[in-house]
Amino acid sequence: xxxxxxxxxxxxxxxxxxxxxxxxxxxxxxxxxxxxxxxxxxxxxxxxxxxxxxxxxxxxxxxxxxxxxxxxxxxxxxxxxxxxxxxxxxxxxxxxxxxxxxxxxxxxxxxxxxxxxxxxxxxxxxxx
Amino acid sequence: xxxxxxxxxxxxxxxxxxxxxxxxxxxxxxxxxxxxxxxxxxxxxxxxxxxxxxxxxxxxxxxxxxxxxxxxxxxxxxxxxxxxxxxxxxxxxxxxxxxxxxxxxxxxxxxxxxxxxxxxxxxxxxxxxxxxxxxxxxxxxxxxxxxxxxxxxxxxxxxxxxxxxxxxxxxxxxxxxxxxxxxxxxxxxxxxxxxxxxxxxxxxxxxxxxxxxxxxxxxxxxxxxxxxxxxxxxxxxxxxxxxxxxxxxxxxxxxxxxxxxxxxxxxxxxxxxxxxxxxxxxxxxxxxxxxxxxxxxxxxxxxxxxxxxxxxxxxxxxxxxxxxxxxxxxxxxxxxxxxxxxxxxxxxxxxxxxxxxxxxxxx
Numbered sequence: 020x021x022x023x024x025x026x027x028x029x030x031x032x033x034x035x036x037x038x039x040x041x042x043x044x045x046x047x048x049x050x051x052x053x054x055x056x057x058x059x060x061x062x063x064x065x066x067x068x069x070x071x072x073x074x075x076x077x078x079x080x081x082x083x084x085x086x087x088x089x090x091x092x093x094x095x096x097x098x099x100x101x102x103x104x105x106x107x108x109x110x111x112x113x114x115x116x117x118x119x120x121x122x123x124x125x126x127x128x129x130x131x132x133x134x135x136x137x138x139x140x141x142x143x144x145x146x147x
Numbered sequence: 148x149x150x151x152x153x154x155x156x157x158x159x160x161x162x163x164x165x166x167x168x169x170x171x172x173x174x175x176x177x178x179x180x181x182x183x184x185x186x187x188x189x190x191x192x193x194x195x196x197x198x199x200x201x202x203x204x205x206x207x208x209x210x211x212x213x214x215x216x217x218x219x220x221x222x223x224x225x226x227x228x229x230x231x232x233x234x235x236x237x238x239x240x241x242x243x244x245x246x247x248x249x250x251x252x253x254x255x256x257x258x259x260x261x262x263x264x265x266x267x268x269x270x271x272x273x274x275x276x277x278x279x280x281x282x283x284x285x286x287x288x289x290x291x292x293x294x295x296x297x298x299x300x301x302x303x304x305x306x307x308x309x310x311x312x313x314x315x316x317x318x319x320x321x322x323x324x325x326x327x328x329x330x331x332x333x334x335x336x337x338x339x340x341x342x343x344x345x346x347x348x349x350x351x352x353x354x355x356x357x358x359x360x361x362x363x364x365x366x367x368x369x370x371x372x373x374x375x376x377x378x379x380x381x382x383x384x385x386x387x388x389x390x391x392x393x394x395x396x397x398x399x400x401x402x403x404x405x406x407x408x409x410x411x412x413x414x415x416x417x418x419x420x421x422x423x424x425x426x427x428x429x430x431x432x433x434x435x436x437x438x439x440x441x442x443x444x445x446x447x448x449x450x451x452x453x454x455x456x457x458x459x460x461x462x463x464x465x466x467x468x469x470x471x472x473x474x475x476x477x478x479x480x481x482x483x484x485x486x487x488x489x490x491x492x493x494x495x496x497x498x499x500x501x502x503x504x505x506x507x508x509x510x
Contacts, residue, residue, distance in 0.1 A: 055163070055369075056178055058461050059435050061490060077490055079437050081179040081460065082369050084490075103435075 023114070024090060024132035026072075027141055029053075032090040032121075032132065033114065040126060042091045043117035044069075046078060049142045051113040054080040057106040060118060062098045069095060069121060071128045076118070078109070090132050093123040151196035152289045152348035153355055160359075162367060168260035170197040173367040183373050183463045185364035186337050190295030192358050193366045195343070196351065197260035200288045201270060202253070205279035209251045215273050216246055217393060217415075219406040225250045228316040228332055231401045233269065234411025238392035238418060242266050243383055245334060247318055255330075259383045273410065289351035293358070294341030294366075294374075296507060302331075302342055305361040306354060310342050315508050323350060336371060338378025338506035376458050377465065379429065379502035385440060385457040386427050386471055394418040395473070396427045397501065426479040427457060429501030430470040436489035437461050438470040438496075445493065447484035454478065456487065462503060469503050470496075 021035045029050035032042040051057070059079040069075040069089040076087045097120040101108055108116040123129075133141065149170045157164065162173035173194060175182060185191040203212055212220050218231030227248050233241040242262040247255035258266045267283045274281050293302055302308045308331060313319060318332035327350045335341035344354065359365065372382065381387050386396050393402050394415050402415050432438045438459030443452045454474030462469045470487070478485060483498040 053163075055175060056180060059437055061436060061492075079461075081373060081463065082174070084437065084439050 023135060024129050025135070025138035025141075026088055026090045026132060028088045030088055030090050031114070032129065033117065034129070040123050041096070042093070042121045042123050044075075044089060044091070044119050044121055045117040046087070046109065046113050047138070047142075048113050051110050054078065054085065055082065056080060057109045060102045060106050060109070062102070062118060063095050065095055065097060067095045069093060069119070071131075078118075079106075087118065089121070091121055091123050091128050092125055093121040095119050096122045149197075151194055152352055153194045153196065156352070156355060156359075157194065157365075160365065162365070167368055168197055170260060172197060173365070175367040175369045176365045179367070179369040179373060180463050182364055182366040182370040186295045186339055186341075186366060186370065186374055187464055188296070189364070190293060190297040190301045190341070191364040191366035191370075192355070193292040193294065193368075193371055194290075194355070195292050195371075196289035196348075198290050199258040199260060199263035199266065199283070199285040200290075200345065201256040201258060201267060202282040202284055203256060203270070203274075203279050204253045204282070205277070206252060207278040208254055211274060211277040211279045212246060212254050212256075213406060214277070214409050215270060216244075217402040217409065217411070218246070219403040220246055220248055220254065221406065223248050226317050226319060228318060228334060229401075230316075232387065232393050232398070233266065234392065234409075234414070235389065236410055236414065238394065238411045238414030239389045240383070240387040240391055240393060240396075241269050241389070243381060243387050243393075247330075247332065262383065287347060288345050289348045291344045291351055291354060291358075292335055292337075292341060293344065293363075294335045294337040295339050298339070298341040299509075301358075301361075301363060305357055305363065308344075313342070333509065336380060337374040338380070338504055339374075340507060340509045370463075372458070373460055373463055376460055376469075376471070377462055377504035378506050379471075379500075379504075381427070381471075382458065386473075391427075391473065392418060392423075395423045395425055423476050425454065425473055426476050427471055427473050427501065428479050429499045429503060430456075430459075430472050430485065430487065430496045431499050432459070432468040432470060432487050432489075432494050432496045434468070434494040436487075436492060436494050437468055438472075438487045438489060438494075443488040444472050444474055444478075444496070445486040445488060446478065447486060447495075453485065464504055467503075469499075471501050474498075
């Protein structure tokens, strides 16, 4: 079982029950569909610190670069190296193909994020 | 937000829409890559109805157009077209445009959507001392661009319009069965052969629907930009602005200094004589990062900022990370090593020719 939380800027933090202090961070299917084909993911390096609400990298479509914001604070323990060679994995399945894995320093930050219902409502309001 | 006559069809087709120059425009239908490749290898069609159309007519039309336009329309044959700019007195660019010459008393100026209000005010102001009439017809015309190596064949087979008699940068008028007058020109903004069709909305809607029924690839503004970029064509707002002259943008071939006086001529003469302080160049950027508009260009051997990126992409056709950049003139020579800051990282770059892709125009 895993639980998923969202930032309004369309990043998610996925938490597996077995490892409640680890967050898999990526972009949502809605964000991936809006971006179009991903051509490059600018990721931090392992051991870099990320801060909740702050930029940790960028995702590039043909058209533009979009900043990536971290839903949680902590240390990057792994980056998804598959994305270096094949960034379009994000278009295929953005939840499965997370971008960074974070050892959270404060898991209570999750409570400030949107749940699936609130995030869906946000996406609907963004579509005109 | 304004809409073109095809807006409803774009939305029905599921295009990704976004605001551009005050219009809600299609950015892509399928993917920018797919649409880009269709134009390079077969053909695609763009809704460019947002573009502005201004007619200049009257006994002094040739004299007037030559006074506000950098290229020389006097020797141009009737039904010929020229690309060029309108300049401020200081050489900054009001807009870049196509001028269609019906005859020496009648011209059509096709201008950028984002500049329609500014341009019309400027043209009318300049026209005060000339015996001409200026008519902004932008709301009366819709426009399609059919682009790609198969554009001629496609236009013939799907629309029954023969373009084989049109040379590059010439146009003709046709009268449709219902009496609608249609302007067809062999022009475009993609680096490929192709045509642009100007007509009232009703005709353009019917043409669009026939092209869609025939399976022609609809193309959005996303690939319009990636295509023009590869061919080294400037976009107003990026490579040309109110502050950037065509001499600085390396577009001097469209500025005819010897044709007589025109607005901005003296500034261009001075820039030519003294040398420009900055220039638009092509860059190839090493590494995976993609240079984007506004990013800093640094010297190779110090962190001195020597310019900025005006447009950058991972080229779809060439699969290289390329950019156009406005840099200090001493860094503009081909082969000059430079660096580009992409967010927190710095990547090596080198000045190359900005015509990254050699256009396949029909001469």
